[in-house]
Amino acid sequence: MECSIPKQFLRLFLIVLAININSSSATKPIASKTSTDFIKASCSYTTYPTLCFTSLASHASFIQTSPKLLAHAALNVTLSTAKSTSAMMFQLSKSLLMKPREAEAMQDCLEELSDSVDELQRSLAEMGQIKSSNFQLTMSDTQTWVSAALTDESTCSDGFDRNTKNGKVVWERILNIAHLTSNALALINMYASLHA
Incomplete structure (x- = not known):
């Protein structure tokens, strides 16, 4: 009898442990899968x-x-990328031997990127002030700032010849930011349309 009690206890312990492991591992991937499915569907x-x-x-x-958190995250990712690209472009402008036309285009581009970063920061600030009473106005302002950032990014890449080594590097970096900004704007528009 003494041997059967520990065996029963051991079995019960193992069953409870297996149930806990299965339930905790089943819950986490489902929540994560739901979130990633939401992001994938929204990104489509x-x-x-x-x-x-x-x-x-x-x-x-x-x-x-959350459509709001999705739009907010898209803006944050875009802003972070714009800042790091701007810093990289500044370093690039100091280290590369550029023709006078390229050097001028680079300076213009750095100004456009600075404006873009500022506009993305303003859009994030606007999104942080959203309330039901000011939703339409705040979303309109946010959309305006992000659209302006996209315009600045496009203007930046216009000054470079994609057929040159320097021009190709700059153009690819700016294109990445512009694509992120375009996506952020689409997700912001989607969020705004839910409250229209």
């Missing part, structure tokens, strides 16, 4: 869905299934 409405998903998937636990 953007112009660059693959870039959208890859840039936002790592934020799934923050975004969950």
Whole structure:
């Protein structure tokens, strides 16, 4: 009898342990899968869905299934990329031997990127002030700032010849920011349309 009690206890312990392991491992992937499915579905409405998903998937636990948090995360990712690209472009402008026309285009581009960063920061600030009483006005302002950032990014890349080594490097970096900005704008528009 003494041997059967520990065996029964051991069996019960193992059963409870197995149930806990199965229930905790089953719950976590479902929640994460739901979030990533939401991001993937939302990104399918953007112009660059693959870039959208890859840039936002790592934020799934923050975004969950919230259109507002999705738009906010897209803006944050875009702003972060714009800042790092601007810093990289500044370093590039100091280290590369450029023709006078390229050097001038680079200076113009740095100014456009600075404006773009400022406009993306303003759009994030606007999104942070959204309330039901000011939703339409705040969203309109946010859309305006993000559209202006996209225009500045496009203007930046216009000054470079894509057939030159320097021009190709700059153009590819700016194009990435412009695509992220376009996606962020699409997700902001989607969020705004839910409250129209």
